[in-house]
Amino acid sequence: MHTDRQEPDRIQDDVPHPAERPDPPREDGEEERAYGVEPEFVEEVVERLHAGRRDELRAELDTLHPADIADLIEQLGHDDRESLIGVLRPDFDGEVLSYLNPDLREEIVELFEPKELAAAVAELDTDDAVDVIEDLDEDTRREVLENLPAADRALVQENLTYDEYTAGRLMQRDLVAVPQFWTVGKTIDYVRAATDELPEDFYDIFVVDPMHRVVGAVPLSRLLRQKRSVRIADLVTGEVDTIPATMDQEEVANLFRQYALVSAPVVDAGGRLIGVITVDDVVHIIDEEAEDDIGKLGGVGDTSIYRSVLETSRSRISWLGLNLFTAFAAAGVISLFEATIEQIVALAVLMPITASMGGNAGTQTLTVAVRALATRELSSSNAPRVVGKEVLVGLLNGAVFATLVGAIAATWFEPMIGLVIGCAMVINLFVAGLCGVLIPIGLDRLGVDPAVASSVFLTTMTDVIGFLSFLGLASLLLL
């Protein structure tokens, strides 16, 4: 992890320096960037759009990777985006849609006629087509589906029968499946002959029994190594990880991650092979899930920068509203001690410190716990140990900061105030450590996503305990 870049040079001492030792890494990130579009290029495109040099632009964009065209569309402002789509329209590459940010894609697809959209989507693999079609409004979706070739339509509609965020939605329908009794030679001949029906890229050949149930998988590199006479059934080793079509995409990602898979077969309720999920889809899910966790911990439902002001504002209000409740709970605690504060105004000056330190220490624990729950590292087997550890860390750091803050407060105001704030600090950092790990574990057991709700409960606790312990101790000891 980046934060652990300790002694990166130490290693150099032990190893020979070959003649072709590469150049040292360049310091400026920009120059090494080997993908996507540069800001200068974006400016150039905008200039040409404004100057109406459309044919020239179309010719240049024709040489770009669809991912880069998607990147370009993302970088443009709203109006330029529309005129660029106008330029690309006559021969629009459907792949661009599947590389676009989903929020932006919703905006872009509205610029097309359903027929044009169907033509673009027809070029895509089933999983990518489903990805585009599932977000359309009902009418557009129906029209697009009607304009798809019948075979594509059937596959897309079948995928759509599965719930969103399940393996059934993600799977690619084209795949290579052969019976157990085939040989390597026959399999290769089949692939050579059936090239039109096969997916563009595939990594495993699946071996099925007469009921089309998965018996095993043979990676292409294993197939390629063998003589033509070898039986396919003999190449299958170990159990293959089949994915039920109803499995949640987060579980799918965990499965790929756990066993470092490149592709895996998807089966229906009867165990029949119906599709395949490849790792490139899983990369998207891992990104999405991480984004999701980051967004929830930061109190935003969606980390996309492509939403409108109103949508963004609305999506954040619920979180701020909850926080307002917390803030008033804290204000309520303070109001209990109005008389004390009136006598010693120094308390008003110092009181945010305990609450703030508790909130931050609790957030540290919470971040670790939420992430460990998401990656399944924190389980019922090790939960008691982790809770114990976090409580100890809280007490230890509480002691450290109690000394520090106590000394400062004692110097600034008077010794007894230093003692009060020091004790309050230990109490609050202990509570922060305890709640920081117990709240997410508790929510997880109740079936609530710990990333989204933990933080409010935690800050309520650390604010209330922070003010209560500080002002309460002050009332007892100073008045």
Add this chain to the structure above:
Amino acid sequence: MHTDRQEPDRIQDDVPHPAERPDPPREDGEEERAYGVEPEFVEEVVERLHAGRRDELRAELDTLHPADIADLIEQLGHDDRESLIGVLRPDFDGEVLSYLNPDLREEIVELFEPKELAAAVAELDTDDAVDVIEDLDEDTRREVLENLPAADRALVQENLTYDEYTAGRLMQRDLVAVPQFWTVGKTIDYVRAATDELPEDFYDIFVVDPMHRVVGAVPLSRLLRQKRSVRIADLVTGEVDTIPATMDQEEVANLFRQYALVSAPVVDAGGRLIGVITVDDVVHIIDEEAEDDIGKLGGVGDTSIYRSVLETSRSRISWLGLNLFTAFAAAGVISLFEATIEQIVALAVLMPITASMGGNAGTQTLTVAVRALATRELSSSNAPRVVGKEVLVGLLNGAVFATLVGAIAATWFEPMIGLVIGCAMVINLFVAGLCGVLIPIGLDRLGVDPAVASSVFLTTMTDVIGFLSFLGLASLLLL
């Protein structure tokens, strides 16, 4: 994204329900879990460890995937972990090491003799071997290297000449490279004959010129489709994305993500092919980078749950220390208004509200900006638009909460206090929106990682402005 699960049922109306419609997804996540070890299994293992039934245990664990053995080790307590390693020791599978959490791996490798470790590491691919060896202390590393077979040692040492977190460290050295003039048939024959020197899994055949510079890549599925007489050079389409060995791993991950790659060739400074990076390594990096961002935003250097109490406590102290500075800055602002608070104690009750709301609104903006910078969606081309949007969102939500909080405060205390807190709220949410996006962009331009430092600057701003605007306006309007 999960937060957008709107109308998941709407789709069902448009599509036929085939007879083999799958079972609805099960509600309880546990049952669907198809990987890793269950808590019951962990308990069983612990029982057998304590009962000394080692042979029985060893036989059972022999059937497990190395990833699951790693999982099991992670779930055990410290002492049980040691005895389990004792059981596994005689014939330890090196793969287990590469699946272990890196923090825990450091603890586990210390239980082995360098010779045993060398034997375990020798089974691994270069990239996984490097991953284990790079974390060893200097003496152990030298001993392990000495005990490796000479060919492996040379490759591992060469990878170690590259900086940590670069492509050179990640790359797998075994690969399949063929000259341009070969045919499909000759390539297949070569793979069949050279099977011992080849990596266990590979996805692309790389085509090189006589100087060993990469000319192109041919995915295995494309190779397999072609007749034996086709020339390899004719199968290479488009430019291949080569990765300089000095490229940062984050850039590598972005490249794979951008173009949905499965494997990519790594080249030295002269453009010669020296290794290959495959997507399973990239999945780890994406996880690590996301973990890194989550950790930094949460104020923890490392989200691992396997560190000791002391290490964990120490790693969090610097962040809490910075936060203490922020808290004292806020206290300093409050102390300017001691006289005002002494006259109107209600101010002390309400003052945390403005600061807290500003902090939360700012964190929302910050989360989005930091993530958009990390995934390169936020660039100089669209920065002004994003800043403008966030400021508008801040003003809009400021107005909403000003009204709400103002009304509550006016009822609780007096109308003028409601007006003061309302105005302060608009000011602070405007500042929060502005700083929430400008601080990470500014840090990014200065070459500082925005995930790690933004949050402190932001809370300092929102605390200071929150207290200053509320208490300042109160002094002006209420006294």
